[in-house]
Amino acid sequence: MSFPCENRKKRAARWSDIWLNHTKPLNQMFVSMNLDSLSSSPKSGKTLIPFFSIIDPTLLLSDELLLRILSKLPDSQTNSNSLVCKRWLNLQGRLIRSIRILDWNFLLSGRFIHRFPNLNHVDLISGSFISPPSSPIFLTHRVISMHLDSACLSNWCFCEDNMLPVEVIDNGLNVLASGCPNLRRLHVIGASEMGLLSVAEECSTLQELELQKCSDKVLSGIAACTNLQILKLVGNVQGFYNSVVSDIGLTILAQGCKRLVKLELCGCEGSFDGIKAIGKCCQMLEELTFCDHRMDDGWMAALSYCENLKTLRFQSCKTIDSNPGLDEYLGSCPALERLHLQKCQLRDKKSTAAMFSVCRAAREIIIHDCWGLDNSIFSFAIICRRVKRLYLEGCSLLTTEGLELVIHSWKELQSLRVVSCKNIKDSEISPELGTLFTTLQDLTWRPDTKSLLPSSLVEIGIGKKGGKFFKRT
Template identity: 80%
Template structure:
C-alpha cells in the first residue's frame, strides 16, 4: 500500500471503502428515522410540524426536486383549492355554470358528484328499481319535477317498432295484443307504481310537478299528504276512482287528465270524476282533459267550484251533446282550447241558453273537424268576447264556417294556418267587421291568393300593427328559387358527355 501511517491504516480497517463512507455521511434521512427521533419526546402537533419541515428539507436535498415526475416524494404544495370552500359556497358557484357542463362537473370527484346531484331539479325515471331502492332520493335529494311515465312501462328492448301519440311514445313487440291496448299489457302492476309514488313522496316533500301513469287512489293520496307544495300533476290512464286521490291535493293549480287513448289504454273519466275533482281542487288555474267523457253536469261543476280556472283545454274529447252550454259557468275563463277533436257539440241547444264567457280572451282550435254548422256557430257564440282567435289545421273550415265568427266583435288578433278551404273573399268578409283588429297572420292557406286582394283589403293591411302574409307557401318557394336553377325541368344537372 502507498500509505504507511497508522492512522490511515486504522481508518482503512474501519472503513474499507472511503467512497461508501462519504456517501453514508451525506445519506438523505429517511422518514422512519425522522418519525422515531421526534416521537420520543414531542406531542402530536410538534410531530406534524417536524414532519413538514423534514419534507421541505428532503425536497431541497433531492437532486430532482424540480421535476415531480422523476421523484417518489409527494408535493404537498399542489392542493385542491376547492376544499377551502364550504358546500354552500361551492353550490352557488356550480349553479352559475351552464347545464351543458353538468355531466363533466360531476366527474371531478365524489364531492362534486354529490353537490351536482343537489342541483338537479328535473328528472325522467327510466328504471323503476332506481326509485324503489332509494338511490334516486340519495342521488338527487332536491327534486321538484319528476316524470314517472317512461319507468312505468315495460319496454321491449329487442323491438325496433316505435309507436307514438300526442301523449306518449313507446317500443312495442310485433306480436300485438288482441285488444290493441299496448300500455295496458306493458305497464307495471298498480301496487308497484303506488310503492314508487310513496317512496318518492317521502323522500322529496318539495315536489311541485309529477307525471305518472297507472296509479291508484292510494298512491296519489300518499303524494297529496307528503307533498303539500304540489302544484302541477299529469295523470295518464285515469279513472273516476283515481280522482278521489287527486281531490286531496288542495294546492293543485295545473292538472292534466288523460282518460282514453286509442291504441294505448282505455279508461273512463265521467261526470262523477269531474264532480269529485271540482269539489277537491278548487284552486285550479289550468285544466286539460284528454280523451275524457262527461256532459253538461261535469263541466258545470268545474265552473261553479273552480272559480280561479283561467284555461280549459279539451283534447280528443268524448263529451255528450250539450256540454258547451256549461262553459259559460266558468266566469273567469280566459282561454278555451280544443285540440284533435272529431266533433265539437252536435246538439248544443238553443242559442239563448248557451250564454257566453265574459272574461274569455283567447279561442284556439287545432286539428279539429269543423264540419257541423251548429257546433261552429255555438262555439263562436259562447266565445263572442274573444280578443284572439287561432285556427290551425282544421278540417272543413270554409267560408261558411268562418262567417259565424262575425259575432266576435272584439278580435284584435287573427291567426289562420293550414285552412285550405278558406278563400280571400271569405277572409275579407269577416275581418272588415272587426274594427279593433291589430294583428293578422295567414300561413299555408292555398286558396287565399295575392292576386285576389281588393283595394279595401289592401287599405286594411296598412292600418294593422302586425301582418304576416304567407298564404301560398308554394308560390313563396318558387319566388325564392328564382335565379338558382332549381325546380326547372330539363337535364341541366344530368348531361350526356
C-alpha cells in the same frame, strides 16, 4: 480523443432533476402541514385538512360555496362535473331539480332519493312500462312515448299489457312522496287513488300534475291536493289504454281542487253537469283545454259558468258539440281572451256557430289545421266583434272572399297572420282589403309559396298609408 470536462456540452435540465433537487423543502412543507392538521383538536373547531388538499384545491372549499360555483356552470357540463369525484357527484345531484325516471327499481331502492334530494319535478311515465330501452322501435303519440319489443307488434297490446302493476306504481309513489316533500310537478300513469293520496298528504306544495290512464275512482285521490293549480287528465287514448272520466270524477275534482288555474281534459267523457261543477267551484280557472273529448250533447252551455276563463282550446276534437241546444241557453264567457282550435273537425255548422257564440268576447282567434273550415263555417265568426288578432294556418278551404267578409266586420283588428291557406289568392285581394291591410299593426301574409303580395298591391297604394307597420315576410 478526450476533451476537457469544461468543454463538454452541457445536458439540458430535466423535470425529474428539478423535482429531486427540491424534495427537501417540499417534504418539510408536507410535514409542517401534517403537524398542523394533527395538532388541530376537534375541540378547537378547526377543520382537519389533509396534505393532499394541495393536489385538489377544491377540498379547501365548503360544500355550500362549491354548490354556488357549480350552479353557475352551464347545463352542458353537468355530466362531466359529476365524473370528477364522489363529492362532486353528490353535490351535482343536489342541484338537479327535474328528472325523468327510466328505471323503476332505481326509485324503489331509495338510491334515487339519496342521489337527488332536492327534486321538484319528476316524470314517472317512461319508467312505468316494461320495455327494452335499447330497442330500435320507438313509438310516440301525442301524450305518450315508449320503446317497443318486436314481439309486441303481433297483437298490438303493447301499452296496458306492458305497464307495471298498480301496486308497484303505488309503492314508487310512496317512496317518492316520503323523499321529496317539496315536489311541485309530477307526471304519472296507472296509479290508484291510494298512491296519489300519499302524494297529496306528503307533498303539500304540489302545484302541477299530469295523470294518465285516469278514472273517476282515481280522481278521489287527487281531490286532497288542495294547492293544485295545473292539471292534465288523460282518460282514453285509442289503441293504448282505456279508462273513463265522467261527470262523477269531474265533480269530485271540482270540489277538491278549487285553486285550479289550468285544466286539460284529454279523452275524457262528461256532460253539462261536470263542466258546470268545474265552473262553479274552480273560480280561479283561466285556461281550459279539450283534447279528443267524448262529451255528451249540450255540454258547451256549461262554459258560461267559467266566469274567469281567459283561454279556451280545442285540440284533435272530432266534434265540438253535436247538439248544443237553443241559442238563448248557451250564454257566453265574458272574460274570454283567446280561442285556439287545432286539428279539429269543423264541418258541423250548428256546432261551430254555437262555439263562436259562446266565445263572442274573444280578442284572439287561432285556427290551425282544422278540417271543414270553409267560407260558410268561418262566417259564424262575425259575432266575435272584439277580435284584435287572427291567426290562420292550414285552412285550405277558406277563400279570400270568405276571409274579407269576416275581417271587415272586426273594427278592432290589429294583427293578421295567414299561412298555408292555398285558396286565398293575391289576385283576389280587393282595394278595400288592401286598404285594411295598411291599417294593421302586424301582418304576416304567406297563403302559399307563390304569394306575391307586395307587387300585386302596388296600384292600390299599400305601403304608403301606415306603411311603417307593414312587415314583409
